[in-house]
Amino acid sequence: MNMDAIKDTYFAECGDQLAELESGLFDMSNGDTDPEIINSVFRAVHSIKGGAGAFALDDLVSFAHVFENALDVIRSDNSQSSPQRIDLLLRCADVLTDIVAVARDGGDKIPCEEITQALETEFNLEAEDENAEETVFDAVPISLDAFDFDDFGTPPKAFQIAFAPQNELYLHGHDPQRIFREVAELGTCTAKADISNVPPLDGYDPKVTNLSWNLTVETDATLSAVKTPFEWVEDFCTLEIQEPEEETFEGGADISDFLGGLDLDVDTSQFDDDVPEEAPADFGAPVDIELPEAPLELVETKEATPEASKDRQTASKPIRVDSAKVDRLINLMGEMVISQSMLTMQINDAGFASGTPAGLALVELQNLTRDIQSSVMAIRAQPIKPVFMRMSRVVREVANATGKKANLVLEGESTEVDTTVIEGLSDPLTHMIRNSVDHGIESAEKRIAAGKPEVGEIRLSASHSSGSIVIEIRDDGAGINRPKVLEIARKKGIVSQDAKLTDDEIDNLIFAPGFSTSDEITDVSGRGVGMDVVRQSIQGLGGRVLISSEPGKGSHFTLHLPLTLAILDGMLVKTSEQILVLPVTSVIETIIFNKEDVFTIGEGNRVLKLRGQLVPLIDIGHSLGFSEKTTEWENATVVVVESRKNEMSALVVDSIVGQQQVVIKSMESNYKRIPSIAAATILGSGRIALILDVDDIVSRKAKEVPVQQTPKLEKIA
Incomplete structure (x- = not known):
């Protein structure tokens, strides 16, 4: 592996370390004082600094060194932490992230003198450095923190370490x-x-290292674990680690003699050499036994259980794989699903019954394909936490820029999502969080006057729901100023002067291109591109943005996104000789058309009376332009679907073909976005089928048919 590849690996690991640093500091800011969290934060900065030193990234080493010293103060004494200090450490984490980015990608040097000075002053680091210089020659044997071992029968081994650092x-x-x-x-x-190599003071050269150390560590850890603390400095020192030889108990001794030599009240007669007649004559070859030096403790022997065996297993170790290789695997998985569909169609056309060998083999192949697909998709599933943690920095920066006070609360950050979805979420979430702080949260004075806490709250949550991921952004701010939004939309020509809009329609105007409620352009907002970008980005991921707001109480944005952008379970329906795909998660039920249950509302809008509820009826073939408006409904089939806003519609189709997994092919990247169409797929026959956007279809129809009112119903002829 060349140096560039090693450097790329280092920066990839820096991303993980920075995420762990941000997460740990976030927990500490919320009052978590778990020593392991503090240690993980310290290790993250230490690892970044160690790698930076190996690549001579001096700016990164210098800042990380001061950052590490500050963390060591809290690590040594947790009582030294305070909200003010944690806030400063969070700002340092932001600066460290920027310095790593410059070291990786190039760019202007990050000015960090001011925050470095703030760290040294806040944590009194200058005084510590002076004390360290005064005691540099007081080289006496020191005993570091010792940890007692519980003797479980395996004695600790004494490793001898000779360590001589270089300049x-x-x-x-x-x-x-x-x-x-x-x-x-x-x-x-x-x-x-x-200190044998330390010269007298009159011949001392501060640029030359003269000290070395001899360490003895008694531990039951492996040689590899003992080497780990030195891994970042191996190129800058002379290191020799001697592992003690294993002591074995050489066979031939009588176990009774051994136990008799111990101070135990044990009846050794049971270990007589006389072997019962029913015992096997051959006990096998002698076995070397490793005996502890500590007194033997007799404990009750229990039969091992599967749970206990599982607990003893070591945790799985993650591996780093190029994302291009995973993408290739996902694509091949998609092709495999298509091939399996083709094979299924050919076997069915050939007339093989499900109980024949060919039919049974096909079922086995389908099950195996689904298991492989689930495993492959799990590789791409990653916790959404890294993206969520980045938003805490956005809140801090915008709050500082606007002079407001706001806290970010995270929920469901361990929710796993497809990596592609996660990568596409960063920008839209950034815009939405900035919008919540800048336009949603009021100033401290206004909040106090309104009877609210002076510190605003932004709640960011993620959860799984019906095969989708739902991300919610809530703030307890002022909510959307609808009169102002409508006025600006009219001035910009986004809506006509005499337009009569509902509250939901006014709220959605903030997603219009070029729309902004800011009176002047600042570093935070005013350019009218933020929320427009949000909608486009989410739609590009196959998702949808919903918004609700209550004046004086805050706003609520909801993002609905697919768990994966690769494969879904679909119901195949046929209408006007076209095969369409409905996501199974959107289907409630299928029913046979009955004229007695169909009524007309207003200008020819038809609804289905389903268990006392009126559901808009959609002729999907006509709606998509595949056929003329249907007049004959006798042989039609109705599929009742539900959107993510819990709105229902009944889609009229000719027949239901079946259910199968389909591979999602983006329409936007291969053609363009089409209303009511979410994506496309390739069937086993080789034909292209459109995947319907149920949310869009239902919401469009809901605006046309106001079934929530008490309508005048007319039966169809």
Whole structure:
């Protein structure tokens, strides 16, 4: 592997470390004082600094070093944390992210002198550095934090470590004492400084390293674990680790003699050499036994259970794979689904019954294909937390820019979503969060006057619902000022001067291109591109944006997105000789058309009376332009579907073909966006079938047929 590839790997790991840093600091800001969280934050910065030193990224090393020292203050004494300090650390995390980005992508140097000085002042780091310089020659044996071992029968091993740092180790920001602390976490550790090479003061050269250390660590950890704390400094030191030889119990001794030598009240007669007649004559070859040096403790032996065995298994270790390889695997999976559909059609056309060998083999293939598909899709499923954590920085930056106070509350951040969906969410979420702080949350004075807490709250949540992911952004701000929105829309010519709009229609005007309620352009808003970009981005992901608002109480944005952009379970229906696909998650039921249950509302709008509820009836073939308006309904089939807003419609089709998995092919990337069409797919016959956008179809019809009122009903002829 060349240096560029290693560097790419380092920056990829930096992304993980920065996400862990942001997550840990976010938890700390919410009052979580778990020492492991603090340690994880410290390790993240330490790892970033160590790798940066290996690549001579001096700016990154310098800032991370000060950042690490500040974290070490809280790590050593959690009582040193305070809201003011945590807020400063969060700002430092933002700066560290920017410095990593510049180191990776190039660009202007990030100015960090001011925040570095703030760190040193807030955490009194300058005084600590001075004390460290005064005691640099006080090289005496030191005993680091020791940890007691519970003796479970396996004795700790004493590793001998000879560690001699070179000048470069200090120049890259590493500190031997912190390395020793990490070693001490493995067990009982003693470090002795070797000062034999330190010259007298009159011949001392501060640029030359003279100290070395000999460490003894007693631990039951592996050699690899002992090496881990030194992995970032291997190129800047001389390191020798000696693993103790394994002690074995050589066979031949009588177990009775062994137990008799212990201070135990045990009847050893049961271990007599006389073997019962029913026992096997051959016990096998002698086995070496490793005996503990500590007194033996007799415990009750229990039969191992599957749960216990599972608990003893080590956690699975993730691997880093190029996303292009995963995309290739997903595409091949899609082609496999299409091929399986073709094979199914050919076997059915050939007349093989389901109980024949060919039919049974086909069922087995279908089950196997679905299992493989689920496993492949699981590879692409990632928690949405990294994207959510980035939004905390957006809230901080916009709040500081506008002089407002706001907190971000996260819910459901462990929800797993397809990686492609996650990658496409960053920009729209950023715009929406900025909008919530800038336009939603009021100033502290206005909030207090309205009887609200001076700090606003923005709640960002994610959840799974009916085969989709639902992301909600709520704020407790002022809500949408509808009179102002309508006035601006009329001035900009977005709607006519005499337009009569409902509250929902006015709310949705904020998504219009070029719309903005800001009176002047600032770094935060005013250009009229934010919410328009949101809608386009979400639609590009196959999703939909819904909005609701209550003046004085806040706004609520809901994003509905597919869990995956690759495969879905679809119901195939036929109308006007066309095969259409309905997502199974949208289908409620299918019924046979009955004239007695169909009525007309207003200008020829037909509704279906279903268990006392009026449901708009849609001639889907005519609606999509495939056929003339239907006049004969006798042989029609009705599929009742429901949108994500819980609105229902009844789609009239000629027949139901069946149900199968289909591979989603984007219409926008291959052609253009078409109303009422979500995507397309390729059937087993090779024909292209359109996948219907149920939400769009239902919402359009709901506006035409006001069934929520008490209408005048007329039976159809």
